[in-house]
Amino acid sequence: MADNIPENLKYTKEHEWARQEGKVLVVGITEHAQRQLGDVVYVELPKVGAVLDAESPFGTVESVKAVSELFMPVSGKVVKVNEELTESPELVNEDPYGDGWLIQVEPSDSKQVAGLLDAAAYTKYLKEEE
Amino acid sequence: MARRTPLNAAHRGLGARMVDFAGWDMPVQYTSVIGEHEAVRNAVGLFDVSHMGEIEFSGPGALEAANKLITNDLARCADGQALYAGLLNDEGGFVDDVVAYRFSPERILIVVNASNKDKDLAWMLSRAEGVKPVDRSDDYAQIAVQGPKAVALVQRLTPVDLTPVGTYRFTEGSVAGVPCIISRTGYTGEDGFELYCAPGDAEKLWNALLREGERDGVKPCGLGARDSLRTEMKYALYGNDIDETHTALEAGLGWICKLDKAGGFIGRDALVKQKAEGVKRKLVGFQVTGSGIARHGYPLLKDGQRVGEVTSGTQGPSVKKPIGFGYVPVELAAEGATFDVEIRGRAVPAVVVKTPFWKK
Numbered sequence: 001m002a003d004n005i006p007e008n009l010k011y012t013k014e015h016e017w018a019r020q021e022g023k024v025l026v027v028g029i030t031e032h033a034q035r036q037l038g039d040v041v042y043v044e045l046p047k048v049g050a051v052l053d054a055e056s057p058f059g060t061v062e063s064v065k066a067v068s069e070l071f072m073p074v075s076g077k078v079v080k081v082n083e084e085l086t087e088s089p090e091l092v093n094e095d096p097y098g099d100g101w102l103i104q105v106e107p108s109d110s111k112q113v114a115g116l117l118d119a120a121a122y123t124k125y126l127k128e129e130e
Numbered sequence: 131m132a133r134r135t136p137l138n139a140a141h142r143g144l145g146a147r148m149v150d151f152a153g154w155d156m157p158v159q160y161t162s163v164i165g166e167h168e169a170v171r172n173a174v175g176l177f178d179v180s181h182m183g184e185i186e187f188s189g190p191g192a193l194e195a196a197n198k199l200i201t202n203d204l205a206r207c208a209d210g211q212a213l214y215a216g217l218l219n220d221e222g223g224f225v226d227d228v229v230a231y232r233f234s235p236e237r238i239l240i241v242v243n244a245s246n247k248d249k250d251l252a253w254m255l256s257r258a259e260g261v262k263p264v265d266r267s268d269d270y271a272q273i274a275v276q277g278p279k280a281v282a283l284v285q286r287l288t289p290v291d292l293t294p295v296g297t298y299r300f301t302e303g304s305v306a307g308v309p310c311i312i313s314r315t316g317y318t319g320e321d322g323f324e325l326y327c328a329p330g331d332a333e334k335l336w337n338a339l340l341r342e343g344e345r346d347g348v349k350p351c352g353l354g355a356r357d358s359l360r361t362e363m364k365y366a367l368y369g370n371d372i373d374e375t376h377t378a379l380e381a382g383l384g385w386i387c388k389l390d391k392a393g394g395f396i397g398r399d400a401l402v403k404q405k406a407e408g409v410k411r412k413l414v415g416f417q418v419t420g421s422g423i424a425r426h427g428y429p430l431l432k433d434g435q436r437v438g439e440v441t442s443g444t445q446g447p448s449v450k451k452p453i454g455f456g457y458v459p460v461e462l463a464a465e466g467a468t469f470d471v472e473i474r475g476r477a478v479p480a481v482v483v484k485t486p487f488w489k490k
Contacts, residue, residue: 038354039164041445042423042452060474062423064163064444065354 011122074112135180152245166355174277175351183247195261218397222377271332280322306338319363362488415485420478424454
């Protein structure tokens, strides 16, 4: 089954996606990532206000079987976390690009955002990874 | 190259995600671990367990030879009965956990873990007196049919009356036209059967069970659901919860060790001694009361000091709580005792609870 890779998002090789909304970058995991992980049963997210570097871990998602770390797509300050995932972690599976978003970040360097993969590059990366 | 069961093509045809397990290419899940887990708890699920090993003792003296190797007592059970048992080393630690089938005093079949088959066979050959064990693993495929609707499903496919086949009893007969050992056993905490058939018949049997079970909501289930189901029952997994370094008494499996049986068994003396001296550590079931999921290998802490580690842990799909088990000093083993699980650097509180975690 082909994964849904929306054109309007940016991606990382760690399978996070990022969507620019004004000054803020909304971050989640891709459909591919949630499918690999299986049923998500627990999500651990950072505290609002945390300042983290690009590629550093910001939390974890856990399925029945496995734990996966989440990595910052860019450096910046966490300005919001998806509190709904505490009660309903399955949103990550059901709607990875929508209600299953993870955190919102205020990037400290807009160049890092431009440097993320676009949909075509991420699609190519997934093919190479197979 | 991983070995394949006779159902490998069927799994791939059903879109299973395959993983290497104990050298076998096995399905970990088809659609979702939670969906498959729930199918077994509420309806019926099918598991391919053909990777398990079968070792046979046959001929005069078979019962005595096999009985000397296992902890439970085949002499005290009837023909047509199966027993959960351990194979122990001289120190009382587990070489493996097994199910022994008594067809007659002259035919005993011992079903062993896939990962341990070669080790078990070598161990049995070196320790068996009289009758030598024979590896019959290539003669059997095995399908577990588990769940509240499992018995009725199998009954619809066989002319054999299954009513007298109680828990841990077995019979022989055809299911969907396939000659089988029909065993009222399983490792999920649900009622059901394990069906042993010839490898060449496995796909026919599998497909018949899927077709006939459609109205029951049957689902093919992978190793992921098998693991979460057995964890909720606190059933031990070899290599995680039991191994050569932990004794049967420490593992809470004293009930499968018949210390007074005639002729004894390998490891008995170590258990008798340990029982007299007192067990110093025990495998306990705990619930994580803080936020997080305990995983195999995570440290267990008391007042910041490491006192043990998690042997199995998951979010229980039926109990809907993070649960786990691990070995702790006896003073922390009583129900209600508290300690912490170190989850990625954080000390998260946990409490010892009564097991099984899951009860209907």
